[in-house]
Amino acid sequence: MTRETAGEAGDAREPVVYDLASECTAEDVETETPYLAEINGIVDYGVFVDLTESVSGLVHESVLEGTYRVGDELVVELETVRDNGDLSFEPVDVEEYTLQHVAHDFTLTGTDRLEANVGEQIHVEGEVVQIKQTGGPTIFHVADEYGVVPCAAFQEAGVRAYPAVAVGDVVRVTGVAERREGAIQLEVDGLTALDDEAEREARVRLADALDRRAEPHDVEPLIDWPAFEKLRPGLREVAELLRRTVLQGRPIRVRHHADGDGMCAAVPLQLALERFIADVHEDPEAPRHLIKRLPSKAPFYEMEDATRDLNFALEDRAKHGQQLPLLLMLDNGSTAEDVPSYETLAHYDIPIVAVDHHHPDPEAVEDLLDAHVNPYLHDEDYRITTGMLCVELARMIYPDLTDEIRHVPAVAGLADRSKADAMADYLALAAEEGYDEERLQDVSEALDYAAHWLRYSAGDHLITDLLGIDCEDSHHRNLVSFFAAGAREAVEEQLDAAMAHLEHEDLDNGAHLYRIDVENYAHRFTYPAPGKTTGEIHDRKIAETGDPVITVGYGPDFAVLRSDGVRLDIPEMVAELKAEIPGAGVSGGGHLVVGSIKFVKGKRREVIEALVEKMADADIDEALSSAAPLDD
Numbered sequence: 001m002t003r004e005t006a007g008e009a010g011d012a013r014e015p016v017v018y019d020l021a022s023e024c025t026a027e028d029v030e031t032e033t034p035y036l037a038e039i040n041g042i043v044d045y046g047v048f049v050d051l052t053e054s055v056s057g058l059v060h061e062s063v064l065e066g067t068y069r070v071g072d073e074l075v076v077e078l079e080t081v082r083d084n085g086d087l088s089f090e091p092v093d094v095e096e097y098t099l100q101h102v103a104h105d106f107t108l109t110g111t112d113r114l115e116a117n118v119g120e121q122i123h124v125e126g127e128v129v130q131i132k133q134t135g136g137p138t139i140f141h142v143a144d145e146y147g148v149v150p151c152a153a154f155q156e157a158g159v160r161a162y163p164a165v166a167v168g169d170v171v172r173v174t175g176v177a178e179r180r181e182g183a184i185q186l187e188v189d190g191l192t193a194l195d196d197e198a199e200r201e202a203r204v205r206l207a208d209a210l211d212r213r214a215e216p217h218d219v220e221p222l223i224d225w226p227a228f229e230k231l232r233p234g235l236r237e238v239a240e241l242l243r244r245t246v247l248q249g250r251p252i253r254v255r256h257h258a259d260g261d262g263m264c265a266a267v268p269l270q271l272a273l274e275r276f277i278a279d280v281h282e283d284p285e286a287p288r289h290l291i292k293r294l295p296s297k298a299p300f301y302e303m304e305d306a307t308r309d310l311n312f313a314l315e316d317r318a319k320h321g322q323q324l325p326l327l328l329m330l331d332n333g334s335t336a337e338d339v340p341s342y343e344t345l346a347h348y349d350i351p352i353v354a355v356d357h358h359h360p361d362p363e364a365v366e367d368l369l370d371a372h373v374n375p376y377l378h379d380e381d382y383r384i385t386t387g388m389l390c391v392e393l394a395r396m397i398y399p400d401l402t403d404e405i406r407h408v409p410a411v412a413g414l415a416d417r418s419k420a421d422a423m424a425d426y427l428a429l430a431a432e433e434g435y436d437e438e439r440l441q442d443v444s445e446a447l448d449y450a451a452h453w454l455r456y457s458a459g460d461h462l463i464t465d466l467l468g469i470d471c472e473d474s475h476h477r478n479l480v481s482f483f484a485a486g487a488r489e490a491v492e493e494q495l496d497a498a499m500a501h502l503e504h505e506d507l508d509n510g511a512h513l514y515r516i517d518v519e520n521y522a523h524r525f526t527y528p529a530p531g532k533t534t535g536e537i538h539d540r541k542i543a544e545t546g547d548p549v550i551t552v553g554y555g556p557d558f559a560v561l562r563s564d565g566v567r568l569d570i571p572e573m574v575a576e577l578k579a580e581i582p583g584a585g586v587s588g589g590g591h592l593v594v595g596s597i598k599f600v601k602g603k604r605r606e607v608i609e610a611l612v613e614k615m616a617d618a619d620i621d622e623a624l625s626s627a628a629p630l631d632d
């Protein structure tokens with residue numbers, strides 16, 4: 001309690017009477033201390049007095065003399081506090097006195113000390129990060145320097161309490177810490193938005209704490225890898241941004257390429273973020289509400305996905321008072337094809353981060369991304385897979401996860417056929433965890449197969465099980481064997497039909513060209529889809545003939561390209577075709593030597609002929625023969 005003399009100093013010999021500020025609580029009332037009170041009710045057995053808005057009590061008629069009226073002032077001191085918390089006072093006989101103002105003691109309790117204060121009335125100061133109106137109370141999620149606590153304020157069932165308070169305001173909450181369903185929330189007695197000096201001070205304090213807590217962990221990379229070192233500062237920046245996003249209570253939407261590498265990237269990050277969210281938020285539902293992961297079927301961010309994401313984000317804001325999310329693009333998101341979607345989101349406050357290893361169009365996406373990590377920006381290439389990058393990123397955010405994900409970079413590398421020197425080290429690391437190369441390969445096939453059938457679903461639990469995260473060993477082996485066998489049988493069946501229709505020609509540059517009409521000579525709407533079917537045919541032909549080999553799988557309005565030992569630049573070829581064949585609607589891209597092209601059906605023959613000419617002109621490059629990824 002803080003006491004200060006109000007106005008002019010009174011006569012030193014006069015007794016002092018204290019005047020409690022209106023926000024003072026029973027905690028501020030001391031014994032054997034005279035307080036100024038006001039009579040608010042008269043009953044047979046005494047009078048009721050108010051000391052403040054929340055402090056009142058009874059003065060029993062046995063200690064009263066004379067007559068009283070409602071509104072009269074009366075000096076009282078505390079007599080007793082009953083078990084039920086009711087206070088009783090007795091009058092103090094003073095004629096002349098000096099009045100001293102008593103301000104309420106707003107000693108703040110950090111949200112890190114809620115547990116020790118259950119049942120107590122405390123004060124918390126922080127920023128409102130979400131306001132959810134339930135059928136009962138309004139829940140204000142308040143972030144201080146330690147965490148985020150839900151504060152339940154009840155006006156009337158389903159009616160918004162404190163309607164003037166908005167997300168982003170800094171508030172002081174007075175409330176009782178209560179345990180509800182295993183978690184702690186504050187039952188609000190009072191909630192005020194701070195302004196002026198108090199707000200400025202609080203904001204500085206909160207910002208300092210945020211900077212400190214957003215700092216990523218310094219973790220040693222799982223393996224020694226000079227090429228990776230170049231990407232580490234960028235990953236650290238992303239780790240900082242993601243931790244900051246969690247601390248600010250902003251949701252995160254993850255979109256990843258729906259393949260093995262994409263899932264090896266997204267799942268560890270999702271787990272790291274979920275655990276960090278659980279540490280930061282008192283609300284046990286927070287991890288479920290604040291991070292959502294979804295696959296993207298195309299190797300870029302389609303307008304269909306972007307508009308759906310945006311629509312969900314706007315709905316969550318309207319229904320649950322959430323902030324708009326940060327979009328995290330994984331194994332995806334670096335190319336010009338992503339631009340229309342990014343530009344759509346740019347109309348709203350939605351930061352976008354991309355971690356990818358597809359050949360990027362930096363100048364196209366630079367201004368639209370808040371952070372961009374891609375090995376091509378550092379003279380490295382696809383061999384550093386997104387899964388490898390994101391396992392390290394996940395560890396920077398939540399290092400305790402390390403033991404569960406040591407084998408994941410090896411799966412990612414095998415899934416994308418990375419020929420990185422570091423693969424040997426990653427395989428050795430996985431072997432220590434009981435994953436030999438065959439088992440890792442099975443996991444990779446199983447992920448691919450599951451991703452196909454999951455279509456647009458994230459399949460959270462199935463995917464973590466297939467990845468062997470938090471999954472019992474023998475169950476994992478059985479499950480993975482089953483899925484991997486299913487994948488291989490499906491591939492055999494597909495190729496049984498397709499191989500008979502393969503067309504071969506020798507290109508002028510000495511490369512073998514294989515063409516397959518995947519629309520007419522492969523089963524549709526099943527596994528493997530055209531891209532993977534083409535890839536499997538390509539692999540068989542390399543094994544048979546040795547490179548250089550180019551394989552084209554085409555449908556009515558698309559072609560999928562695979563090549564080994566030929567210096568192709570697919571993004572460049574797409575740009576040329578676009579200019580050379582007007583009215584063909586050519587678009588596409590991917591990696592340099594692996595990718596896909598779209599065109600209009602009526603121009604198929606022309607586009608594919610021009611494409612073959614370009615491939616026949618391409619240089620043969622032995623150095624590239626071992627560098628063909630296979631993830632589109």
Ligand code: MN
Pocket residue numbers: 257261262331357385386416631
């Ligand atoms: Mn990839």
